[in-house]
Amino acid sequence: DQQVKQNSPSLSVQEGRISILNCDYTNSMFDYFLWYKKYPAEGPTFLISISSIKDKNEDGRFTVFLNKSAKHLSLHIVPSQPGDSAVYFCAARGWSGAGSYQLTFGKGTKLSVIP
Amino acid sequence: GAGVSQSPSNKVTEKGKDVELRCDPISGHTALYWYRQRLGQGLEFLIYFQGNSAPDKSGLPSDRFSAERTGESVSTLTIQRTQQEDSAVYLCASSRQGASYEQYFGPGTRLTVT
Numbered sequence: 001d002q003q004v005k006q007n008s009p010s011l012s013v014q015e016g017r018i019s020i021l022n023c024d025y026t027n028s029m030f031d032y033f034l035w036y037k038k039y040p041a042e043g044p045t046f047l048i049s050i051s052s053i054k055d056k057n058e059d060g061r062f063t064v065f066l067n068k069s070a071k072h073l074s075l076h077i078v079p080s081q082p083g084d085s086a087v088y089f090c091a092a093r094g095w096s097g098a099g100s101y102q103l104t105f106g107k108g109t110k111l112s113v114i115p
Numbered sequence: 116g117a118g119v120s121q122s123p124s125n126k127v128t129e130k131g132k133d134v135e136l137r138c139d140p141i142s143g144h145t146a147l148y149w150y151r152q153r154l155g156q157g158l159e160f161l162i163y164f165q166g167n168s169a170p171d172k173s174g175l176p177s178d179r180f181s182a183e184r185t186g187e188s189v190s191t192l193t194i195q196r197t198q199q200e201d202s203a204v205y206l207c208a209s210s211r212q213g214a215s216y217e218q219y220f221g222p223g224t225r226l227t228v229t
Contacts, residue, residue, distance in 0.1 A: 044158070103158075
C-alpha cells in the first residue's frame with residue numbers, strides 16, 4: 001500500500017503565480033516530512049523539511065504546511081519561476097523496525113512553470 | 116565540496132548477468148542509503164548503512180541483491196542474475212549521523228536489462 005501519495009502527476013503554473021503541490025500520507029508515526037526537487041538525469045535535491053510537531057516552515061520562496069489531523073502536507077512556491085520546473089517528490093520519515101529511519105517517497109508531481 | 120557520485124551513469128546488461136554499481140558518499144557523511152526508482156514510480160528504499168553498525172537490509176527485494184560498504188566510504192550494490200524487472204535508476208544518498216531527514220543524492224545509475 002502507498003503510505004505517501006501525490007495524487008497530481010503534473011501541474012502547470014504561470015510564472016509569478018503561486019504553485020501548490022500536495023501530498024497525503026497514511027502513517028501517523030511519520031516524524032519528518034520533506035520535499036525534494038529533481039531535474040532530469042540528476043538525483044533529487046533536498047528542498048525543505050518540516051517536523052511533525054510544527055505546522056509551517058518557510059525558506060525563501062518555499063513554504064511547507066502540515067495538517068496532521070488531515071494527514072496532508074503542501075508545498076507553496078511563491079512566486080513561481082521557470083527554473084522551478086522539475087519533478088517534486090514528497091517524502092516522510094519513519095522508523096523501519098529494522099534499526100533505522102527510512103524515507104518513504106511519493107511518486108512525484110511534475111511542475112511546469114510557463115514564462 | 117564534492118557531492119555524492121555514482122558510477123557508471125548508465126549500464127546495459129543482458130538478462131542473467133551480474134552487475135555492480137558504485138557510490139561515493141559525501142566526505143564525513145556516516146550514513147549511506149540505496150534506493151531504486153522504476154519508471155513512473157517513487158523512490159523505493161533498498162538498504163541503509165550507518166558507520167560500522169549492521170546495515171538495515173529490510174528493503175532489498177530479493178536475495179539477488181546485496182550491498183557492501185567499507186567503513187564510512189565507498190559502497191557497492193550488486194545485483195546477481197539480473198532480470199528485466201531490475202531495470203530502474205539506482206540512487207545512492209548520504210547524510211550526516213542523526214540527520215536522515217536531510218539526505219543528499221547522487222545522480223543515479225540507469226540500469227537497463229535486455
